[in-house]
Amino acid sequence: MAKGNILVVDDDSNLLEVIKMRLESVKYDVVTARNEEESINLIKEHEIDLSVIDLQLEKTDGISVMEHLHRINPDVPVVILTAYGTIESAVEAMRRGAYSYLTKPFDHRELLLQIDQAMEKRKLALEVKRLQGLIAEKYDFSNIIARSYKMQRVLAQVVIIARTDSTVFIHGESGTGKELIAKAIHLESGRKDGPFVAINCAAIPENLLESELFGYEKGAFSGAVQSTKGLFTQAHGGTLFLDEIGDMPLSLQSKILRVLQDRQVCPLGCKKPVEVDVRIIVATNKDLQKEVENKNFRQDLFYRIHVIPVSLPPLREKKDDIPFLVEHFLEKFSRIMNKKVSGITSQALQNLMLHDWPGNVRELENTIEFAMAMTQTNIISDDLVLQTSIPAQDKLKPFKEAKSDFEKEYLSNILHLTQGNVSKASDLAGKYRADFYQLLKKYDLKPEEYKR
Ligand SMILES: Nc1ncnc2c1ncn2[C@@H]1O[C@H](COP(=O)(O)OP(=O)(O)OP(=O)(O)O)[C@@H](O)[C@H]1O
Ligand SMILES: [Mg+2]
Known part of the structure; x- marks a missing residue:
């Protein structure tokens, strides 16, 4: 996969070609332009992650290209190329928002280094922005208390999950809020105006569960005096929450599997299956993988429902x-x-x-x-x-002990978030790298253990 899209602007076609080759050899995607007009067209067509711009173009100066780029996307870092002896204009470019500058002729390794650094910074900035966005959205969940780091992570996940239509698998001990989170996902999703239908698979006797789920036609069995919609059909256009799915009898598991595969249900006694459009969320407090090993739960069904796992922490x-x-x-x-x-x-x-x-x-x-x-x-x-x-x-722990417990957990969380990248982590924590290293040492935390 390419490391990012770079726009290079220079009126010297030879130099343009050389830079393009060098950058492509280290896995960047590169588009090139020789003047402002070409650049503007490329900026419209491509999502640019970084730009290298020559300050002295034939007709215009590079600053105006940079400013055009920044009007569309203010976060794109720009490395300015400048001829020897025009340092003042390079400084002016920095003042107007360039990331850095290089004086021609320059060492290509130096250019690469600056580009890599700028990209890294940009990735971090985007990540921070994304997380801030998530936290702002979290306040929509006014009925869910989530001050702890673990619950904030769950809510951030909920926001992302809600935008997809995939099956969600919620796991958590009894009373941890599985149903609450299932509803939150529904309410944040495009299906929020559709129904949210919940069924507790453990609470309904085996012989009734099937007709509850799929419904039945009039006369399907003695006592079926009129056709009845099953929960799948009732949830059409919305979300079906199958709670305690680990307690579903094996006989029914294969039927559910078929419905999930075909997105069609056949009420008892029906002649023709009906299409249903439902989003499935399941929950369990069991270790379902173990249930699969013990042959209490079908493996194929497990894989079908274990699409997006969400794990709720115990209190x-x-x-x-x-x-x-x-x-x-x-x-x-x-x-x-x-x-x-x-x-x-x-x-x-x-x-x-x-x-x-x-x-x-x-x-x-x-x-x-x-x-x-x-x-x-x-x-x-x-x-x-x-x-x-x-x-x-x-x-109760003494203050000092409680404080170091907190510090250790905080550092560990940040390392998780940045996947062990110490410069990102220290940035996020607002600490100098050296101080940050000191803290890691104090608590015997090893960044390499957080790399994925
Ligand atoms: N983070 C939370 N903020 C506010 N209320 C919560 C939170 N988590 C759980 N609750 C409340 O706790 C109760 C239990 O939650 P819920 O029924 O969703 O848990 P569950 O995991 O489905 O439990 P069970 O396994 O017993 O079915 C509910 O009244 C719910 O509103
Ligand atoms: Mg529940």
């Missing part, structure tokens, strides 16, 4: 979300119970932070609901939320 791995979840649920139940409760004591919050939450967010939600129902005052005290057997003080 004990995103404890920084707890205070915000508590606030969220206090508001929710204040509304529902029509009871004004303004907050929770710090001891109560501490108890909540120290709990392990095997039932995850749902357990936390239930805990708050219970406390809200029971409280006689407008603040929830610790006697109404879980009593930990070990006194809280013994479990």
